[in-house]
């Protein structure tokens with residue numbers, strides 16, 4: 001008899017898990033009240049996100065687990081089967097990313113990242129001021145140094161959500177557009193909880209909390225200078241800023257606050273993002289400010305997601321913080337491996353039992 005699984009939550013994590021479980025032969029039911037009708041005001045991170053897939057340029061000495069997990073997922077993003085499934089839907093929007101430094105402290109940080117991530121066998125390159133100008137002529141002449149990660153990608157997160165919604169429908173996943181309030185009321189053999197920041201409402205011991213992030217969508221107008229062609233990251237006035245290309249312009253992100261489940265976009269957030277973006281890409285002022293939004297990242301205490309079995313029936317896949325789009329493919333493989341009873345070694349760092357509150361409930 002075909003085994004059945006309910007997936008609770010249809011953000012990028014739940015959608016990827018539902019797609020992978022259906023491909024592995026499970027009868028899948030996906031529960032999400034917003035399926036097919038996403039809106040910025042929902043606060044779900046997947047619809048709001050920037051879409052950088054940048055585990056290498058965000059690497060930092062000592063963060064081995066996050067680098068290994070992120071690069072395992074980035075490899076999957078390059079997989080021809082995954083790319084073919086999403087091809088033609090405008091999901092992957094650019095290749096390569098560039099982190100730029102404006103002062104000697106930032107330049108030293110870039111060299112630290114290049115040395116440490118390079119020593120783990122990844123392809124990163126330090127670029128001089130003139131090499132940065134050749135690669136991305138629209139950037140500020142104040143840039144002193146660059147760090148190029150040619151293997152990183154960026155995706156249009158909304159095109160991705162829509163492509164995944166079609167993919168799960170095509171694979172026969174049953175969709176229920178309503179929230180789940182009681183996991184015990186679900187009748188399937190297994191349950192995967194991938195409800196983003198609200199996972200801890202359904203599974204109170206799981207340490208996932210909302211981390212607010214504001215982000216801007218800018219549209220090119222006739223006569224606007226061309227935007228950078230790859231993701232550009234920088235630190236400006238001590239704040240991280242990134243510009244991710246889109247077909248019609250740019251996404252500029254992102255602020256980060258601990259404000260509970262507040263999704264109001266603040267004046268200060270928009271002001272800082274625009275000022276920081278202008279320091280990197282001076283022609284940004286010609287663009288149309290098409291959208292401001294805030295979303296809630298599902299944060300975990302150690303910035304590593306929580307993915308694995310909690311008991312014989314329930315698997316959790318949450319807490320992806322700033323990297324859920326990047327980590328969705330490896331998470332889906334880890335979840336299917338758990339459903340099949342064999343945890344994925346590459347995702348061992350994400351197992352729930354690393355938190356004392358979750359060790360007792362896991363049964364094998």
Ligand SMILES: Cc1cc2nc3c(=O)[nH]c(=O)nc-3n(C[C@H](O)[C@H](O)[C@H](O)COP(=O)(O)OP(=O)(O)OC[C@H]3O[C@@H](n4cnc5c(N)ncnc54)[C@H](O)[C@@H]3O)c2cc1C
Nearest residue numbers: 009011013045046050051052180196213295323324325326
């Ligand atoms: C401003 C911002 C920028 C970001 N930029 C990037 C980036 O560049 N790269 C990157 O990799 N990541 C980025 N992220 C992080 C990424 O968006 C998240 O890690 C990822 O989207 C989390 O996906 P999720 O499916 O776990 O959660 P969500 O996207 O929040 O989805 C959760 C879903 O669960 C549903 N749900 C909730 N409760 C229930 C319930 N009881 N029953 C049924 N359904 C329920 C919700 O309706 C929602 O659709 C960014 C996030 C933000 C906010």
